Amino acid sequence: MRPVMPPSPNGLRFERIVVPTPYDVGPANVYVLLADPITLFDCGPNTPATENALMLGLARIGISPQQIGQIVLSHGHPDHFGMAPRIRELSGARVFIGRHDLPKLGDASMLVATGKLLLQAGMPMDKLIEMGERERGLGDLRPEVPGAEPLDGGEVLRFDGFELEVLHLPGHTAGHVCLFDRRSGVLFSGDTLLLDISPNPLLEPNPLDPTERRRSLVEYLRSLDRLSALPLTRVFPGHGEPIEDPATLIADMRLHHRDRTEKLATMLDDRGKSGWELATELFPTLEGFDNFLAVSEVVAHIDLLIEGGRAEQVVSGGIALYRRRSGKESAAGEVAFGTFDGARQQG
Numbered sequence: 001m002r003p004v005m006p007p008s009p010n011g012l013r014f015e016r017i018v019v020p021t022p023y024d025v026g027p028a029n030v031y032v033l034l035a036d037p038i039t040l041f042d043c044g045p046n047t048p049a050t051e052n053a054l055m056l057g058l059a060r061i062g063i064s065p066q067q068i069g070q071i072v073l074s075h076g077h078p079d080h081f082g083m084a085p086r087i088r089e090l091s092g093a094r095v096f097i098g099r100h101d102l103p104k105l106g107d108a109s110m111l112v113a114t115g116k117l118l119l120q121a122g123m124p125m126d127k128l129i130e131m132g133e134r135e136r137g138l139g140d141l142r143p144e145v146p147g148a149e150p151l152d153g154g155e156v157l158r159f160d161g162f163e164l165e166v167l168h169l170p171g172h173t174a175g176h177v178c179l180f181d182r183r184s185g186v187l188f189s190g191d192t193l194l195l196d197i198s199p200n201p202l203l204e205p206n207p208l209d210p211t212e213r214r215r216s217l218v219e220y221l222r223s224l225d226r227l228s229a230l231p232l233t234r235v236f237p238g239h240g241e242p243i244e245d246p247a248t249l250i251a252d253m254r255l256h257h258r259d260r261t262e263k264l265a266t267m268l269d270d271r272g273k274s275g276w277e278l279a280t281e282l283f284p285t286l287e288g289f290d291n292f293l294a295v296s297e298v299v300a301h302i303d304l305l306i307e308g309g310r311a312e313q314v315v316s317g318g319i320a321l322y323r324r325r326s327g328k329e330s331a332a333g334e335v336a337f338g339t340f341d342g343a344r345q346q347g
Contacts, residue, residue, distance in 0.1 A: 171220025
């Protein structure tokens with residue numbers, strides 16, 4: 001029988017535990033919601049170092065793993081969900097994740113489909129194989145999480161003393177969810193908002209049709225619009241320190257994406273270039289998994305140029321090529337970005 005927390009004061013109560021990851025993004029944040037049912041928002045990757053840091057962090061705040069009632073995962077990336085099977089083994093906790101990210105918790109077909117998209121973007125096969133071998137060398141980072149339950153957005157998670165709204169905010173992934181405490185204005189953002197990093201709009205299959213690619217940056221900019229309409233006071237992200245000025249950061253994100261889109265517009269020609277060619281021009285020194293991030297970044301921004309009538313896609317030999325489009329043009333900022341007055345550029 002799981003111990004029950006004593007009644008909590010009227011208001012949001014939580015602690016942050018910082019855990020290591022084997023990725024270049026650095027440590028990840030695990031948030032422990034300190035009311036019944038005790039809940040983890042994200043849980044870190046499946047590594048011994050993470051498990052040690054998480055257990056020490058729980059002990060520091062007086063929580064045993066057996067008290068954890070549920071785990072809510074912001075999205076299906078291994079630095080956020082990897083420890084879920086271990087925590088559930090210790091506690092019997094329920095695991096929740098956005099519906100469109102549910103297949104990532106053990107369905108290898110999503111990885112295969114993503115690999116095909118990278119090849120269609122022009123990534124050489126040897127680079128794709130190298131990327132996979134590097135990740136496998138880091139250990140079992142993608143454990144299966146059978147029995148995870150889907151969230152669609154719009155649910156309300158009720159705790160002793162407060163409640164959190166589930167927001168489906170796609171962009172970084174198709175099923176990304178955040179938790180919002182409307183009373184205090186606090187948002188647990190996962191990787192949707194990060195203080196010093198622009199969340200990568202990842203190249204992924206469309207969850208409704210895995211043979212197609214989703215338009216990740218188009219989705220992300222719409223999610224920023226939703227966040228702009230919320231009364232945010234502080235944001236607690238999946239990596240890094242809290243965000244004290246969410247409105248300015250959101251403006252920064254819009255400006256960053258506008259500038260990146262304009263840069264790519266100058267790199268297009270009449271012949272056509274693949275996402276891989278553009279990525280290696282824009283980021284010439286990347287290796288391993290960073291190549292995936294670079295191709296994702298490029299293709300996502302090209303989507304905005306296509307949407308604005310400034311670029312077009314042609315297919316040659318099974319590879320998508322992007323070229324500038326003559327004739328009617330519209331400024332990218334007018335098409336997808338909204339207002340940028342007073343925004344500071346993200347570094």
